[in-house]
Amino acid sequence: MRTGTKDFINQWLFKYQTTVFRYERLSSIVTSFVAIVLVIFEYGFYLEKTDMLFIRSIIPFLFFVYITNYILRIIFTNYRWNYIKSTWVEGSFLALITFIGLFHFFVGFHFDPESNANYRHFLFGALVFLVLVESTKASVILSQFKIKPSTTFIFSFIFLILFGTFCLMLPKSTIGETSMNFLDALFTSVSASCVTGLAVVDTGQYFTEKGQLVILLLAQLGGIGIVSFATFFATFMSKGVSLKHKTIIQDVLSSEDLSSATGLLRKVIFLTLLIEILGAIAIFFAWDSSLEFNSMTQKVCYSIFHSVSAFCNAGFSLFPDSLNTSITGDDTTRFFHHGIIDLRHMYGLHMVIGIIIIFGSFGFTTIEEIFSPKKIKDRLKNPWKKYSIGTSISLYSTIILIIVGMLTVFFLEIDSLREDRSLVESLIAAFFQSVTTRTAGFNSMDFGSMRPATILVMIFLMFIGAAPGSTGGGIKSSTFYLLLLSSIGIIRGQERIVVRKRTISDDNIKRSYSIFMFALIYNMVALFILSITELDNPNIDILPLIFEQISAFGTAGLSMGITGELSSIGKVVIILSMYIGRVGTLTLALALSSTVNTNSFKYPEAHVMVG
Structure with missing residues (x-):
């Protein structure tokens, strides 16, 4: 009886599966679009208090749609347990969001003013994560279109450049009353996305912290490739990778074997983040004591920025004349101390950044072959292996x-x-x-x-x-x-x-x-x-x-x-x-x-x- 009832329910669910999935897909797209708009308004524009409260009041509804859609996918899918195992990251994250929402609603826990901003950043960060998940699902469908991998690769950069241009033109991205004009924003976005480093303005003086973060993300995504990150995110989320994705990754990483391209990509991403983290730590301690940062946070941020910029070979610096800078604190609005800012003679810093640059210029397959733990272990066993x-x-x-x-x-x-x-x-x-x-x-x-x-x-x-x-x-x-x-x-x-x-x-x-x-x-x-x-x-x-x-x-x-x-x-x-x-x-x-x-x-x- 139980088996018969179960089969009847499954047949009924299968009958409406296509319709439910269609509306679930549509609602996810609309929700993700609204989430992107809210994030842009929250962090890109100067808003009135009423507008800010209105934006934040919509966030719980967006989370509710994401959670509901995930539950519907579990109910109407054919192999529920396999689906849960393959999407455990997304499911765990939505469970955490659900727990926080219910706790906040029933217990009535109120955050103090100092941690309120952190909680707000967490909510918007969660939205961005869920948008990335939905974008990954869309990118996996890439193989259904008859588009050359090379065409997909170049258009991914065009998309990244245009999105970066838009973000750099937002009021909160630049210091001052006027936003950046389109041509200069496009130039900066292309320079960052294509990891060049040519700049029409002083990056450290002209852009706010948000604008500098946009440049940093463009350099990071442009350095490895936005398709590479989408593929890595897809494998991390267990969404599967299409053949076209693998072909693009093979070209980007110069991999000889198509079947091992995604495996190499995972190693490359982890090695990249590891080198950038170690590089940021080394730069942190390489700053000369004569350079007095306003706070520990500023010193950490400057170290991370220059580490990522160096490894991605982006060349962007937050100082007026890159590492040839030799000015007083009065010549910049970023440093409130009146001491000398002399990077020209910080030779320890030069050596650290130079080594990071060399790692970035080797090529990802070279980095993986030289520095992966498995290859190092093999090298120790056989030192003469070429x-x-x-x-x-x-x-x-x-x-x-x-x-x-x-x-x-x-x-x-x-x-x-x-x-x-x-x-x-x-x-x-x-x-x-x-x-x-x-x-x-x-x-x-x-x-x-x-x-x-x-x-x-x-x-x-x-x-x-x-x-x-x-x-x-x-x-x-x-x-x-x-x-x-x-x-x-x-x-x-x-x-x-x-x-x-x-x-x-x-x-x-x-x-x-x-x-x-x-x-x-x-x-x-x-x-x-x-x-x-x-x-x-x-x-x-x-x-x-x-x-x-x-x-x-x-x-x-x-x-x-x-x-x-x-x-x-x-x-x-x-x-x-x-x-x-x-x-x-x-x-x-x-x-x-x-x-x-x-x-x-x-x-x-x-x-x-x-x-």
Whole structure:
């Protein structure tokens, strides 16, 4: 009898399952949209007290809808216990919200004024979490649409950029009575999302803490990729990952195996957060005692901001002239003490940030292979075991390029370095500038006073950029390495390119040449346009313009001081350069190209005179 009753109930529920799920899906979308609007109004606008009370009165109803929808999904799903196990994180969180709501309603517990703000932040944070859960469910449906993974990847950045632009234009994001104009907000959002670091305003002085938090989140999401975070969140929430997600992650992380892409992603996310946390702790203790923060909270926030900015190679700093800042406390509204703020000579800080930058520029697969506990354990058992070819190329090319840049800066700029630095301090300054030039965007020296020869070498380093699968830009160090080997091989008459008894495939070589040609042609076109748009500006010469363009394309974020003086069209060109440099010229070309017919057949060979 019980079995019959159970079957009858299940049949009745199955009859209305599609309708209930449809309305549940619709109500979740509407609720999430309302939640986003409430969060934006709460933290983005200056509201009257009545408006604030009205917004906060809606929150319990939103939670009620989320909880009700979850219960309905459990009731009407076919395999209830499996569903509960697969969504235990969401279920546990909603149970916690339910407990807090019931406790608050029946017990009548009132929070004191000091903790009231924390409780409010918790409620809005809970809303944001639930919106992320709903967004993850929507992203899993991605595989149902016939869209190229490369197209999905580039449009994810466009979405992130536009959302960041909107957030930066909110009144509470900037200091002062007027909001940021659209073009400057777009420029800043692109620079943060594409982890570049070029800025048209002083980040530390112009933006409020909320605006700085937006920039930090854009850099974090842009560094690893918003699709990567969505995929990680989906696996964490046990929502499953589509094949298209895996393909995108494989491209982002330069993973060789599609099946292991999501596993690698989880390791990468945890290693990223671990390095950023350890980096923030190291930066916290690296601040010189002469720099007096207003509070411990400010010191912690500044440490976290610069750690994330360094690892993501974003290059944003909360000081007026990055790490080349040397001012008094009277010159900034952020520090109430009247002491000297001299980051220029904080060499311990430079070394810490430089090391964090190097970790970020290695590439995620390299980081996982070198620093994952399993690989370290295997390395201890077999110290002579070699790294994979990709990791070896990333590791050795990074070291070589850092040394080349360091020696260049040291010997060409020795006069300016030794003016107020010892020999060791000069070497540290040259090392830091070489590290950050390739993609990071911090500076501890004045680029406007450097020799043209030094600037040319730095342009070369910025064009190469970081390792593949990293947060950096440029054509990538492995691309340059393969181009170099291929060119030498052609001159020597070699039929194949061999590295460590392994043949480099023709596809890799062709891809490297394609990336190089796309990058070269695009930068030439961009420079041609900039030379026209900035022609009437007497403060901008051609060398700073080339430096600015290559810095934008390589997402290096360094400037010779002309970013804020660019015309509107010039800023648009730099915006496009930062975006294309981040998503990759080849990725953009593949996304925009249509499918071509195979050309596996072969015509008679023709010989063309070259050289």
